[in-house]
Amino acid sequence: MARTDELDLLGPAGAEEAAVLEAADPLASCRDRFLIPEGVAYLAGNSLGLQPRAAREAVEDVLGAWSSSAVDAHLEGDYPWAPYHETMRQTVAALVGARPGEAVVMNSLTVNLHLMLRSFYRPTAERYRIVIEADVFPSDRYAVMGVARAHGLDPADAVVILTPRPRERHLRTEDVAGYLQREGASVAAVVLSAVDFRTGALLDLPAITDAAHRAGAFMGWDLAHAAGNVPVRLHDWDVDFAVWCHYKYVNSGPGAVGGCFVHERHGTDPSLVRPGGWWGHDPVSRFAMPFAFAPVEGAEGWQISNPPILAMAPVRVSLALFAEVGLDRLRERSVRLTAFLERLLDAVAVRRPIEVITPRHPERRGAQLSVMVDDAAVVTEELFARHRVRADDRPPNIIRLAPAPLYNTYEDCWRAAVALDDVLG
Numbered sequence: 001m002a003r004t005d006e007l008d009l010l011g012p013a014g015a016e017e018a019a020v021l022e023a024a025d026p027l028a029s030c031r032d033r034f035l036i037p038e039g040v041a042y043l044a045g046n047s048l049g050l051q052p053r054a055a056r057e058a059v060e061d062v063l064g065a066w067s068s069s070a071v072d073a074h075l076e077g078d079y080p081w082a083p084y085h086e087t088m089r090q091t092v093a094a095l096v097g098a099r100p101g102e103a104v105v106m107n108s109l110t111v112n113l114h115l116m117l118r119s120f121y122r123p124t125a126e127r128y129r130i131v132i133e134a135d136v137f138p139s140d141r142y143a144v145m146g147v148a149r150a151h152g153l154d155p156a157d158a159v160v161i162l163t164p165r166p167r168e169r170h171l172r173t174e175d176v177a178g179y180l181q182r183e184g185a186s187v188a189a190v191v192l193s194a195v196d197f198r199t200g201a202l203l204d205l206p207a208i209t210d211a212a213h214r215a216g217a218f219m220g221w222d223l224a225h226a227a228g229n230v231p232v233r234l235h236d237w238d239v240d241f242a243v244w245c246h247y248k249y250v251n252s253g254p255g256a257v258g259g260c261f262v263h264e265r266h267g268t269d270p271s272l273v274r275p276g277g278w279w280g281h282d283p284v285s286r287f288a289m290p291f292a293f294a295p296v297e298g299a300e301g302w303q304i305s306n307p308p309i310l311a312m313a314p315v316r317v318s319l320a321l322f323a324e325v326g327l328d329r330l331r332e333r334s335v336r337l338t339a340f341l342e343r344l345l346d347a348v349a350v351r352r353p354i355e356v357i358t359p360r361h362p363e364r365r366g367a368q369l370s371v372m373v374d375d376a377a378v379v380t381e382e383l384f385a386r387h388r389v390r391a392d393d394r395p396p397n398i399i400r401l402a403p404a405p406l407y408n409t410y411e412d413c414w415r416a417a418v419a420l421d422d423v424l425g
Helices: 012-024 028-033 053-074 084-096 109-120 138-150 173-186 205-214 309-325 327-351 376-387 410-424
Strands: 103-105 129-133 159-162 187-193 218-222 241-244 259-262 369-372 392-394 398-401
Touching (some): 012 327, 012 410, 053 309, 084 259, 084 309, 103 309, 109 138, 109 187, 109 241, 109 259, 129 138, 138 187, 173 205, 187 205, 205 218, 309 327, 327 369, 376 392, 376 398, 376 410, 398 410
Parallel strands (some): 129 159, 218 241
Antiparallel strands (some): 103 259, 241 259, 369 398, 392 398
16 A cells, blocks of 8 residues: 555545554554553553553452462462562563573662662772763652762762753763763763653663773663663673663553563672562572571572562563563564654644654654643643543653554554644644
């Protein structure tokens, strides 16, 4: 089928093209695995992913085991509670390009960041700085500044904030590498977001990781908007540590238990100080409760307490779905969906005052497209009130639209663009 004339995309011809594209897409059926709010074109999966149909049954299985077996369910049943996190070793590793044992489901993103920095941020008089980006999600900034203060340092000196060039919106890889080449002798750790939560821009993870290591610093990544969105190869790229959440693109529920990666060379390094907690203790002797802490090898050695099983159940089924479908295949659909939405937004921009500020090249972005528009919060409210299109906004003037490939459709993209054109008109 020939592509619709760009000027006609916002009319019936665009709707027809969306239907044809969806019918031809090999991953379109994945949508049936999710509960979709009735009548809603939901493009806010970058904030909270939709519920997999399997999530309710997984939670009810835990409740059923609790009611029928009580304490015995720790060691009995299809998914005993004591080794519950172990059932996700393979699937969570596959999500982030890790080897089994390098990744673990535990805690929340910021808690995990604190735990990682406790081990990997070891400031000296000469090497004490932590590098972050200007538009990092505030929770990361608060954590990094708090860690600096805990070491008796002034965050104004110890925390280096990299900003884009004048009149640019995205941090360049060469600017990060340039700073590390010039000032790397003073840098202890680099902590950056793989995908910018405001603009959706994707950084060059392997290149920046290499630059950090050349400077003698540890490299940590926040994958909040990358996990389940773009393929990453944390082990192959030699990343030291990473943290992420599972409630956005991984669709594991509000406040879902997060994830953590520690490269295998650190997971077996006895000189690294673990935070200490009995679930990070060697399981062979864990219940013997010895006096001294003996951490299990790998990322699981950073665990603190036994996991919240009710909260882990949706993560287990969500990760299994990603493993079944394959993130590389999902990425291919994501690129197609996002490109179609981009064409639609370009058509809106011909006659409405908007600007797409996400990078144009697919390799420099995930599923999210960010649109700059006046009164973004009001526009977002009107999109839902008048058209049942759910987007989200970031003050003062950014609307975020994220066509998640597991459940969004080309029609969702078309509805969102038509709604935005109508609201602004």
